Amino acid sequence: MDEKSMRYVSAPRRRRWILERLRETGFISVASLTQDLAVSDMTVRRDLRKLEEHGEVRVVHGGVSLLHGPMHNPAFAARSGLESAAKAAIAREAHEFIGAEDTVALDAGTTAYAVARALSSDFAGTVVTPSVPVIQLLLSRGRVRVVALGGELLHESQAFAGQMTVDAVKGLRVGTLFLGAAAVDERGVYVATDNERPTKLALIDVADRVVLLADHSKFATTAPVLLCPLDRIDALVTDGPLPDETEALLRHTSTAVILARPERSA
Structure with missing residues (x-):
């Protein structure tokens, strides 16, 4: 939908839109919301007060922020910006x-963080994760139960890892693991x-289904460490055509391939 047409939609829908934007940015100014929603300053402030009353945001000078500010380091933020449209489609x-x-x-x-960001407002299940940004994001989602896998914090990936994290995975069971990757080929x-x-392998072992998220x-x-062969993957979600060798092997392993399409503008 064209953002300018937001003036004609209901207040609850505007507020959902504001929350979705906040989960992406962490802060939005009142002036920006007024322009993007094509409504008055008074309307924006009324929406923000309502969201604050429900404990979903914090109204601050000049704008609004999530209750818990972003914890991303610069490296994670930079990677989030790479192929962002593809990650959103995936x-x-x-x-x-x-x-x-x-x-x-x-x-x-x-890419897994993009999945967390896109979780439906109706989702009331459980998320198991070693990712600090995912944990931080879900602090604002009161209906979601979060099982955080602790351990040693890897600053580059903003995630917990090590034997303590692996031990935390043992005894768990998840329906679907959404797995990220640095690279993929026929091997x-x-x-x-x-x-x-070790953490990724432990999560693979306790998942009923493994869905690999990999943009084109x-x-x-290339990446230096082989995690697992493709026969450990039940489904691949990607946004572009695959190399012939990889596509042939995925057919051989009966791995489902789902092609994500960019969202079209209304």
Whole structure:
């Protein structure tokens, strides 16, 4: 929908839109909201007061912020901006695998974070994750139960890892794991560092279904650590055509391939 047409929609829909934007940015000015929604300053402030009354936002001087500010380091924020449209499209398709009360695991990484950001407002299930940005994001989603996998914090990936994290995974069971990757080829799924590998493998072991999230760039790059072969993957969600060798192997392993399309403007 054209943002300018928001003046004609209901107040609850405007407020949902404001929350979605806040989950992306952490802060929005009143002036920006007035322009984007094409409504008056008074209308915006009324919407913000209502959201604050429900404990969903904090109204601050000149604008509004989430109750808990963003905890992303610059490296994570920079990676989030790479192929952002592709990640958003992949996240939307990934939601076809999520029921309203499912137990899912979200891997560390920016594409899994996009899935968390796109969770439906109706979702009242459980999210298992080692990702600090995902945990922080879900603090504002009161209906969602979060199982945080603690351990040693890896500052580059903004995630917990190590033996304590692996031990925290043991004894759990999740319906679907949404797995990230640094690279993918016909040999399998790769990660950037070996200290990520044990946590990811532990999550794969406790998942009924593993869904790999990989934008087109992951098939044209390399990473040093092989995580797992493609036969450990039940489904792949991507936004572009696959290399012939990888596509042939995925057919051989009966891995479902879901092609995400960019969202069209109204």
